[in-house]
Amino acid sequence: MSTRPAIGQPISRLEGHMKVTGAAKYAGEYNVPGLLYGYVINSTITKGKIISFNTEAAKALPGVIEIFTHENRPSLAWFDLSYADMDAPPGSPFRPLYNAEVSSNGQPIGLVVAETFELARYAATLMEIQYEEESFRVDLKENLAEAHTPSIGMATMLKPPPPKPKGDFEEAFANSYAQVSAEYFHGTEHHNPMELFATTTIYEGDGKLTIYDKTQGTINSQLYVGNIFGLHFKDVRVISPYVGGAFGSGLRPQYQLFLSVMAALELKRPVRVTLDRSQMFTFGHRPQTVQYTRFGTDEYGKIIAMNHKAIGETSKNEDYTENVVNWANMLYASKNTLMQYELVDLDVFSPLDMRAPGGSTGSHAIESTMDELSYKLKIDPMQLRLINYSEKDDSLGRPYSSKELRQCYLQGAERFGWAERNPEPRSMRRGNKLIGYGMATGIWEANHLPARAEAIIDSEGKLQVSSAVTDIGTGMMTIMAQIAADELGLPVEDVAISYGDSKMPFAPIQGGSFTTSTIGSAIKAAGKALRKKLFKKAKDMDSSIFSSMDIEDVAFRDGKISVKDSPALSVSFKEIVAANKGKAIKTINFSVPKFFKLKKYSRAAHSAVFVEVEVDEQLGVINVTRAVTAVAAGRIINPKTARSQILGGMVWSVSKALREETITDYRLGKYMNQNLGEYHIPVHADIHDMDVIFVEEKDENVNELGTKGVGEIGLVGMPPAIANAVYHATGKRINQFPIHFDSLL
Structure with a gap:
């Protein structure tokens, strides 16, 4: 081997210079002669049928080439087949321009193709569409009685169902020394990467295509296009060297890919379809989720009963699931457990994996419940977690391939200064600001x-x-x-x-x-x-x-x-x-992967997060002033890029806990803040002192490299740590994300 190993060195990104100088080309930047531009027409109703399209005014504009709807789209193989991509949940995937049915607000129902993007966008405004509206349901809380057990599908390996119950939870909980019962609500969130979704399809002749697509899987998009359009896979080439953020939104092929390819094949010309910012809210999202927890301990703080139930939303087409309730018994041992997960079918587009799907949702409920228990028991929150520390995955009875979470607690607490915390709520102040310290545990599976x-x-x-x-x-x-x-x-x-x-x-x-x-x-x-x-x-x-x-x-x-x-x-x-x-x-x-060997172990990255908040006592405004995340994730290949991943998750945690929320008007079935002006995310002034510790962890079982991913673990533990810090500062426990300042007034 080389005398100077590259692994472990903080090497700057090799493509970084191209990105910051603008030399890197993204999916919507490949220009070819004769390029046409498509603009998507989206439904303005939530559920019903399209009665008619009047395209005359739009088609009369010079430079408008074609307008595609369900009435004139080509007959395709996939309309007769049930096709699933690599990330598809059980069910029947959405098919753009399939028929006159409208199943969610903003559903793509047409495509205007013109010589320029601006012309296509203007022509779309001239379309006259008549609908027959039907009643709909989009409010999760109002339809909890309709919850059902999810179907089992291809993704079960990465999204297993809840673990089986153990012992007698109800009896153990009833007889426990300290009890906490709580309800949590997690609102809708939408992916908002900087790069808009775009596809540039170049028709090469003889059914051959070169496609520049914003995607998290070039081969996934290739298989999708080949299956749908009846093309040989070797005749479909998908290229995506640079992606301007995705966070899960590019795991499944989005509808602009279908529309771009369809138009290019029909017109035998290159076609680019780019979604605008409001259209980025018309496909998958992090789903609304209601959670219920019931934890009970003995007098020493040992958990003897643990129940976590979650009810999430999905579409009428697919049973999109998340690992929301699988984590508590992976972290904390208990002889009596009951984990439950259900779905409610709503008239929305299928939800989609969003950074730390399920984990960041479930950890809020789990870690806030643990925090509330610590106050009831008058035990330090970190100490309570150490009392319940388990060297194995208790949910499956398997040892971890490696686990250095204890060191995460100790090193993170030392760096943060956790020992300086006064345990009484509302006891720490800085001028007119209430100061709160909160902490939480993070976990994310290490797959291969x-x-x-x-x-x-x-x-x-x-x-x-x-x-x-x-x-x-x-x-x-x-x-x-x-x-x-x-x-x-x-x-x-x-x-x-x-x-x-x-x-x-x-x-x-x-x-x-x-x-x-x-x-x-x-x-x-x-x-x-x-x-x-x-x-x-x-x-x-x-x-x-x-x-x-x-x-x-x-x-x-x-x-x-x-x-x-x-x-x-x-x-x-x-x-x-x-x-x-x-x-x-x-x-x-x-x-x-050596599946037989790996079945002997549970594999996960772990973290401990410590947060300080300032809360303005008069205004209720919350400011995250300090945070430390200590991570055990096996061998770190590049500490510089890995640190950036954790910091990115920490920034998103501020957003998730305090800012980010897609607001629905339940009367209209419509998202009301489909823009970055009203979909609130943090700005530079919101982000202060953030520190990352990588705890040394050697893992000879997880894979030959000894690596565990760090893309998700930075987002799992910090949102509940913020909520716990807010409680310590104010004495008010807010069990809904995001935490609105008015709830503290």
Whole structure:
């Protein structure tokens, strides 16, 4: 290996300069001759039927090429098939322009295609549409009696149902020393990445397409297009090298992809469809969820009864589920548990995974309930968690592959100054501000999926690595280079990474905090195979110094294969390729998790979060002034990009707990703040002192790299820590997110 490992180094993002200078091209920025522009027409009713379209005024405008509706769209294979993408929940996915039925407000019902975007948008305003409206239901709280058990689907591996009940919860709870019963409500949230959803489809002739798509899975979009339009997958190429944020919104193909491809195939011209900001609120979202908790302890604070129930919303088409109630018994042991999860079908678009789906929702209820118990028992909140600390996943009776959560508590508390906290609510002040300290635990599963990677040593002795994986802004390209560099003993500068293209080796969707482990393991497998190939070629060279050696006798470093005991005896990669008649040496390898071994363990990243808030006593305004997140996530490939991921989750936590909310008018069935002026997110002035600690954690079981993802764990524990700090500051426990200042007045 190289004498200076790249793994563990805080290397800046390799593509960062291109992004900040504007050289990086996104899906809506690829221009080709003859490009047409599509603008989506969205339904203005929530449920009903389209009676008629009057397109005459729009079509009369010079430069308007075509207007597609359900009345003139092409007949497609998928309208007769039930198709599911990689992230599809059980049910029947939404089909744009399928028929006259309207099933949610803002549903896409047409596409205007014109010579310019502005013209297409203007023409859409001239459309006259008549509807027959029907009654609808969009209010979760008003329809809780209609809740049902979710269907089981393809995603069960990543979203397992609640664990089975244990013991006798009702009896144990009734006889517990301290009890807390609480109800929580989590409102709707919408993904609002900076980059709008866009697709540029280039018609290449003979049914061949090149598609630039905003997506978290190039191959997922490729399979989607091939299945729907009856095209051979090899004739569909999806490219997505740069993604301006996604947070889960790009896991499933969004409707602009369908509309862009449909129009390009029909018109045999390149077509771009871009959604505007208000249209970003017309597809998946984090669902409304009502939660109920009942926790009971003995006199020493040990939990003896634990019940967590959640009821979430889904659409009439699909049973979208989240892991909301699976976490409490993973963190805290109890002999008597009852975990329940149900859904209510509403007239909304199917919800969609949003950063830390289910985990960030469930942790609010779990960790706020734990906090309330600590006050009833007069036990420090951190101490209560240590009393209930479990070395294993009690919900499944399995040990963790590794767990350094105890160190997260201790190191985080020390850095934050938790010992300075006065336990009495409303006891700490700074001028006219009430000061509150709150803490909470975070957990997120560490998964690993199959993937492929290609590794090539070229004629210059440099390494080229490729995978179809996307980089949604997390620094994936950079850590791919770091892993590959160490596998071949090269400096990062001698590694070229190609990614974000469906013609490259298979990669699943990027999300769920499993991408580093998934693609990293594939690169490691490819690197290992390439080392063997290089060594074999080196042994076959004339008068080879390695002729009597095994691969264990050599080292790969500085672009050479050298004898371990005599580094001066070496052959460069460049020389090996030259001896191979100048032909590059390459390998494509498939990495598959060792499922039999992994079934023995539960695998998760853990965190402990400590927060300070200031609350204006007269105005109720809440300010998060300090926060520390201590994370145990196995081996950290790049502490700089990993820290950025945790900080991003912490910023979003401020948003989730105090700002972010999609407001519904239940009479209209419509979201009322479909813009960034009224959909409130934090600004720079809202973000203060935030610190991240990576606790050392070695894991020899989770995967060959020993990695756990960090994309989600930064968002799981901090929102409840903020809520708990607000209680400590004010003595008022607010069980609804976001916390509105008026509830503190």
